[in-house]
Amino acid sequence: MASIKVLTDVCTGCETCVSACPFGAIALNDDGVAEIGDTCTLCGSCVEACPFEAIELTKDEEKTVDLSMWHGIWVFCEIANGTLRGVGPELLGQARKLADELHTDVTALILGDEGIKDFAPELIARGADKVLAAVNPGLQQLNDIAYTGVICELVQKYHPEIILLGATGFGRSMAPRVAARLRTGLTADCTILAADTENHLLQQTRPAFGGNLMATIICPKHRPQMATVRPKVFAPLAADESRKGEIIVENVQLPKDILVETLKSSTVAGEDVNIADADIIVAVGKGIGSAKNIALAEQLADLLGGAVAVTRPLVDLGWYGYAHQVGQTGKTVAPRLYIACGISGAIQHLAGIAAETVVAVNNDPDAPIFAHAHYAINSDCVDFLQTMVETIKEKGYKAV
Amino acid sequence: MKIIVCIKQVPATNEVRLDPVTNTIIREGIESITNPFDTYAIEEAIRLKKKLGWQTAAVSMGIPAVKEILRDSMALGIDEAYLLSDRGFAGADTLATAYALAGGIQKIGGGQLIICGKMATDGDTAQVGPMLAEMLSIPHVTDVAEIIRIDEKEMVCRKLTDDGYQEIKLHLPALITVNKEINVPGLPSMQGILDTYDAPVTTYTVSDLDVAPELLGLAGSPTQVVRTFIPNLAIDNEWLTGTVNQQTDALLSRLSEHNIIEKEG
Ligand SMILES: Cc1cc2nc3c(=O)[nH]c(=O)nc-3n(C[C@H](O)[C@H](O)[C@H](O)COP(=O)(O)OP(=O)(O)OC[C@H]3O[C@@H](n4cnc5c(N)ncnc54)[C@H](O)[C@@H]3O)c2cc1C
Ligand SMILES: Cc1cc2nc3c(=O)[nH]c(=O)nc-3n(C[C@H](O)[C@H](O)[C@H](O)COP(=O)(O)OP(=O)(O)OC[C@H]3O[C@@H](n4cnc5c(N)ncnc54)[C@H](O)[C@@H]3O)c2cc1C
Ligand code: SF4
Numbered sequence: 001m002a003s004i005k006v007l008t009d010v011c012t013g014c015e016t017c018v019s020a021c022p023f024g025a026i027a028l029n030d031d032g033v034a035e036i037g038d039t040c041t042l043c044g045s046c047v048e049a050c051p052f053e054a055i056e057l058t059k060d061e062e063k064t065v066d067l068s069m070w071h072g073i074w075v076f077c078e079i080a081n082g083t084l085r086g087v088g089p090e091l092l093g094q095a096r097k098l099a100d101e102l103h104t105d106v107t108a109l110i111l112g113d114e115g116i117k118d119f120a121p122e123l124i125a126r127g128a129d130k131v132l133a134a135v136n137p138g139l140q141q142l143n144d145i146a147y148t149g150v151i152c153e154l155v156q157k158y159h160p161e162i163i164l165l166g167a168t169g170f171g172r173s174m175a176p177r178v179a180a181r182l183r184t185g186l187t188a189d190c191t192i193l194a195a196d197t198e199n200h201l202l203q204q205t206r207p208a209f210g211g212n213l214m215a216t217i218i219c220p221k222h223r224p225q226m227a228t229v230r231p232k233v234f235a236p237l238a239a240d241e242s243r244k245g246e247i248i249v250e251n252v253q254l255p256k257d258i259l260v261e262t263l264k265s266s267t268v269a270g271e272d273v274n275i276a277d278a279d280i281i282v283a284v285g286k287g288i289g290s291a292k293n294i295a296l297a298e299q300l301a302d303l304l305g306g307a308v309a310v311t312r313p314l315v316d317l318g319w320y321g322y323a324h325q326v327g328q329t330g331k332t333v334a335p336r337l338y339i340a341c342g343i344s345g346a347i348q349h350l351a352g353i354a355a356e357t358v359v360a361v362n363n364d365p366d367a368p369i370f371a372h373a374h375y376a377i378n379s380d381c382v383d384f385l386q387t388m389v390e391t392i393k394e395k396g397y398k399a400v
Numbered sequence: 401m402k403i404i405v406c407i408k409q410v411p412a413t414n415e416v417r418l419d420p421v422t423n424t425i426i427r428e429g430i431e432s433i434t435n436p437f438d439t440y441a442i443e444e445a446i447r448l449k450k451k452l453g454w455q456t457a458a459v460s461m462g463i464p465a466v467k468e469i470l471r472d473s474m475a476l477g478i479d480e481a482y483l484l485s486d487r488g489f490a491g492a493d494t495l496a497t498a499y500a501l502a503g504g505i506q507k508i509g510g511g512q513l514i515i516c517g518k519m520a521t522d523g524d525t526a527q528v529g530p531m532l533a534e535m536l537s538i539p540h541v542t543d544v545a546e547i548i549r550i551d552e553k554e555m556v557c558r559k560l561t562d563d564g565y566q567e568i569k570l571h572l573p574a575l576i577t578v579n580k581e582i583n584v585p586g587l588p589s590m591q592g593i594l595d596t597y598d599a600p601v602t603t604y605t606v607s608d609l610d611v612a613p614e615l616l617g618l619a620g621s622p623t624q625v626v627r628t629f630i631p632n633l634a635i636d637n638e639w640l641t642g643t644v645n646q647q648t649d650a651l652l653s654r655l656s657e658h659n660i661i662e663k664e665g
């Protein structure tokens with residue numbers, strides 16, 4: 001059985017491990033030596049942190065599996081209501097780079113009715129060497145059980161070594177089912193994907209603890225290696241129409257018992273914009289003062305073709321919908337521009353922001369948000385929003 | 401008919417702050433709490449119990465101290481609590497966690513409805529719920545904001561999606577993961593706390609469950625954390641000063657330089 005121990009004669013009591021442990025499991029004992037308590041989850045952080053190699057994590061002998069039959073990178077490209085979600089092409093671009101390093105090829109996996117074949121040229125132009133189209137009219141609706149069944153059968157037929165999926169609402173729901181059925185590893189919400197060419201492994205780096213900690217994860221002994229990636233983390237390659245690729249069509253059967261059915265889908269008033277897809281976000285926090293002032297943020301967002309996001313307290317107060325909450329317990333957004341108005345900058349809020357440019361507007365010069373903003377504006381956020389709206393109207397700015 | 405809630409103990413993350421000098425996590429008096437999303441799962445189970453008269457149980461995989469949060473759930477109205485605790489479970493990734501929970505749930509006879517939180521605030525993957533459903537061979541829905549109706553055979557729930565909401569019908573038994581829109585968790589009553597002060601929590605070890613030990617814990621985990629580091633969130637910034645008009649003008653010109661906005665025409 002796996003176990004962890006401190007080599008008491010090597011430990012110098014330097015306490016590096018104490019602060020490295022994300023679970024607060026280590027303390028120095030009366031002898032001034034590190035002692036690991038029972039909240040330890042064997043995560044291994046301290047082993048790496050100890051400058052004296054005084055912590056030993058013993059793993060059990062694992063049986064080795066034959067990895068040689070697994071080849072190629074698959075990117076699941078979600079097609080929802082006849083539209084290809086942007087994250088598919090984004091991942092194709094990253095898969096292309098990884099495939100070149102690992103000397104393998106990239107397959108775009110699409111599921112749906114006959115019509116999905118029309119997406120093949122675009123997917124090839126964005127970096128796919130092959131498009132694998134699994135066709136059945138019943139796949140037109142995104143459905144966890146139908147998709148899991150079809151994807152697992154294709155994996156067993158083609159043996160891809162890596163599968164990347166967008167961490168959309170559907171991807172986050174379906175991918176774990178696929179991984180569980182295939183009994184393989186799945187890394188959630190990766191922000192960095194790198195190729196370990198020596199060991200032919202995918203190095204998957206992701207935030208945990210609400211963005212407080214980054215972890216690099218590998219899946220050495222199971223195939224496929226699976227990872228989900230949030231939208232907008234990677235940029236798609238420019239479409240290259242001259243690229244050639246192969247299209248493989250599989251007419252697939254659906255699983256017998258689907259057991260789940262979508263009765264209706266609705267885009268809620270004002271929630272037709274998915275903030276995770278927006279290029280410009282005007283975000284407001286408690287500093288906005290009142291629910292009615294949020295209209296100013298909406299006006300600015302409209303002028304710039306963007307969306308409004310909010311902090312948790314505004315959702316709790318009922319001032320705005322949960323679908324607009326950014327942060328650890330809301331959504332992660334990766335716009336080009338994030339304008340934070342009257343937001344203090346709590347770590348749980350920051351955890352949801354992966355923007356290219358952040359602007360912070362706050363009337364407290366010591367607000368923590370300023371440390372995370374490219375442009376810091378120490379002002380009243382209501383004045384700021386009003387002035388922005390007026391100036392943009394007057395001078396005629398628009399989003400590029 | 402039984403409702404089973406899966407609850408996880410997590411560090412009280414709101415106490416986690418970065419030390420700006422050493423760039424390490426400061427943990428003053430780090431406490432363990434029930435994963436915030438699981439409090440909504442507990443509340444929903446209790447509401448359904450009142451409405452439907454079904455039995456409720458809470459299951460957790462963790463260290464012996466997790467008994468405390470399981471008792472907290474009983475103080476709120478959960479009928480029975482089970483703890484899966486053994487060194488053999490330690491070091492589990494989401495797959496091995498789901499496998500252990502599936503073993504525990506089968507041991508107690510299964511449930512008609514399993515409720516998980518949307519995600520845990522430490523591991524943050526939101527994977528355990530769907531994986532557990534797969535291992536139990538039952539359907540699932542994630543991010544449930546409302547249970548619209550439920551009977552012994554099926555339920556309809558409202559789910560938050562990327563673009564709005566969906567109404568989804570599921571055959572029972574089924575698993576849902578809930579977000580914080582679903583209810584407002586109640587507080588335990590004084591009587592509840594007194595009654596459950598040392599209420600029994602049934603503890604199972606690996607050998608109590610009908611599971612393959614090699615699929616549990618660190619050994620049963622396909623994923624391995626090879627490195628962790630604290631991200632550097634702070635960035636260089638420019639203060640835009642002057643009157644609000646000057647600040648706005650400065651900002652608009654910076655944004656034009658960055659090719660984020662442009663003048664019309
Ligand atoms: C487990 C957990 C999960 C959480 N998840 C999330 C999450 O997902 N998303 C999230 O946002 N929060 C989350 N939170 C809450 C988070 O900790 C903060 O409480 C929250 O983000 C603060 O929101 P705020 O910045 O709007 O409000 P406050 O912290 O109250 O800040 C308001 C700011 O506005 C400024 N201000 C006031 N008046 C003006 C004015 N007239 N003009 C300009 N500035 C002004 C103030 O100086 C202050 O900085 C979570 C907390 C916990 C414990
Ligand atoms: C830094 C770091 C990164 C990690 N990244 C990954 C990763 O990418 N992939 C991976 O497979 N594992 C990963 N792990 C391991 C993972 O955190 C653990 O397997 C953990 O036990 C469950 O995952 P979670 O916290 O993400 O739970 P989630 O899947 O987010 O939890 C959802 C719900 O499942 C239920 N649940 C979860 N755990 C338990 C439990 N122990 N008992 C009862 N109910 C429970 C609760 O209802 C909870 O609300 C990581 C661990 C660390 C420390
Ligand atoms: S980091 Fe290593 S040497 Fe330092 S206290 Fe921890 S175990 Fe001992």
Ligand code: SF4
Binds near residue numbers: 004020022040044046
């Ligand atoms: S293995 Fe992880 S949880 Fe255990 S003591 Fe080390 S850092 Fe803490």
